[in-house]
Amino acid sequence: MSPRELIVLGTASAVPTRQRNHNGYFLRWGDKGVLCDPGEGTQRQMSHAGIAAHDITTVCITHFHGDHCLGLPGVIQRIARDGVPHDVTVAFPNAGRAYFDRLRWASEFQPTDVIRPHPVAGSTPEPFGMPSITALPLRHSVPVYGYRIEDPSHVRVRGDELAAAGVRGPAVGQLKSTGSYVTDDGRTFLLDDFSDTVQGMSVAFVMDTGVCDNAVELACGVDLLVIESTYLESEREYAQRYRHLTAMQAGRIAAQAGAKKLLLTHFSERYTIDDGALFAREAATVFSGPIVVAHDLLRISLR
Template sequence: MRELVVLGTSSQVPTRVRNHNGYLLRWDTEGILFDPGEGTQRQMAFAGVAATDLTRLCVTHFHGDHCLGLPGVIQRLSLDRVPHPVHAHYPASGAEYFARLRHASSFYEAASIVEGPVHDDGVVATGAFGTLSARRLDHPVETFGYRLVEPDGRRMLPERLAALGIRGPEVGRLQREGLLHKDDRTVTLDEVSEPRAGQRFAFVMDTRLCDNVYALADGADMLVIESTYLDAEAALAAAHSHMTATQAGRVAAECGVRTLVLTHFSQRYEDLAPFAEEAARHFDGEVVVATDLARVKVPSRRH
């Protein structure tokens, strides 16, 4: 199961139909919650997301629409006695803010929160899921985008396995060991498989266009990116260190993105259709205008 569960899509001010930010990436056994804004705990209930689903919290920066939901989410982890550690990644310069949000009110702390402050560009976590890295963005307060990369692997070819009579546990042994002795011959993994590119996910919020936006988005199967303004307000976007739908579309096109998810919309817009139209003028892949409580599947692996 690899999908994005959208919990909120507004920017600074929530609206009647758009909550503050909140994005859960389901990635196999990982549940990574990005930028939980105010109201995220309730949005999780509407979306059918349990506290036990969460394995990581990733905060891009400490503006309220990206972090004011942390107290409720963190206290819920303890209330529900989540049995596994939950890792928290956030800009190191905001450690004091995280500490205040983590202990915003009195509660019995039963969950294990493992803090991993992000000091600079680089890898912040590795595991069976792949590699999670962060890169600094261009915003008035220290802001990091995140990128998840699965290692490249190999895809087994059923027709070649069948032709050689390889089945059942033999397939697993061949995958683990790289070769298999079968009927007086040695079969190598390369003979019955082909390269399989690992999947890539990128999360970019609150930034002017900068080099690290492209670095994060490079080859992403799914790019979740802020598009606070339409192109008519490009000057306003630049003044407030944000991006437009047009810029997001161009980034996706130049970086070979497959699914582009637009979000973080200014409250001034009621009709979001123009966001998709502007992005699609530059990007011919899948464009998703995120809506609260939507689920967006990560595209299947490239062949």
């Protein structure tokens, strides 16, 4: 399998700290690269992580609060400066198109024509890109979309069982292409009886939202859920007021969605790196799977 890896570029929420850069997540997906929510300092964090502008094929902006987008001008200008030859799709909420246009042309630079804006709108925008990316609206103080990145599902034939039944070679190819195979002696074999549907690898990004059904839908069965957990339960009142999640609420979304692994991020500046265990402990009260508390430049293999 081609490499699949998440590199965390930043883990702060509205205010960066000495320990945490603003948001930023780079998903290496084979020869593709998805950059999600580049906040301030993203270019420098990319250098620390060994990510080149040429590695980026898609940028996903969940919304236009500064900690999720103010690194975009620098990233676009770096794409131009480094002469990236391939198209780079930039997805963002259409309701914030004016902000995208300002960020796209935030300062004087030698422009590039490889940037391809992809505004998303409505309750169920069409999937786009390669790998396939699905966007769904979440619940925040401004229009915000979460993103799900995934490979398509595929059918895996149980060849050993077919071989034991005497079906081999070209007959297996016919079974896979037509869904059935009839032997010379009249026996019928159906693909559904000798195959399994294997779900493709998937990652969901759920940022800046209150509890909502679409957060669960985006995360349904994903291999990795990257989700904001701005507060602990002791500050749940703030979470409700500003439409954010606590670590326990993030864990509950992961549990309801059947996510395989949970990555907590986007922490309020009131917390330090030493508080990470508190976030993991809260989420673990409702989610039994693996829990990772993100820190800057963390790398997670998705093999």
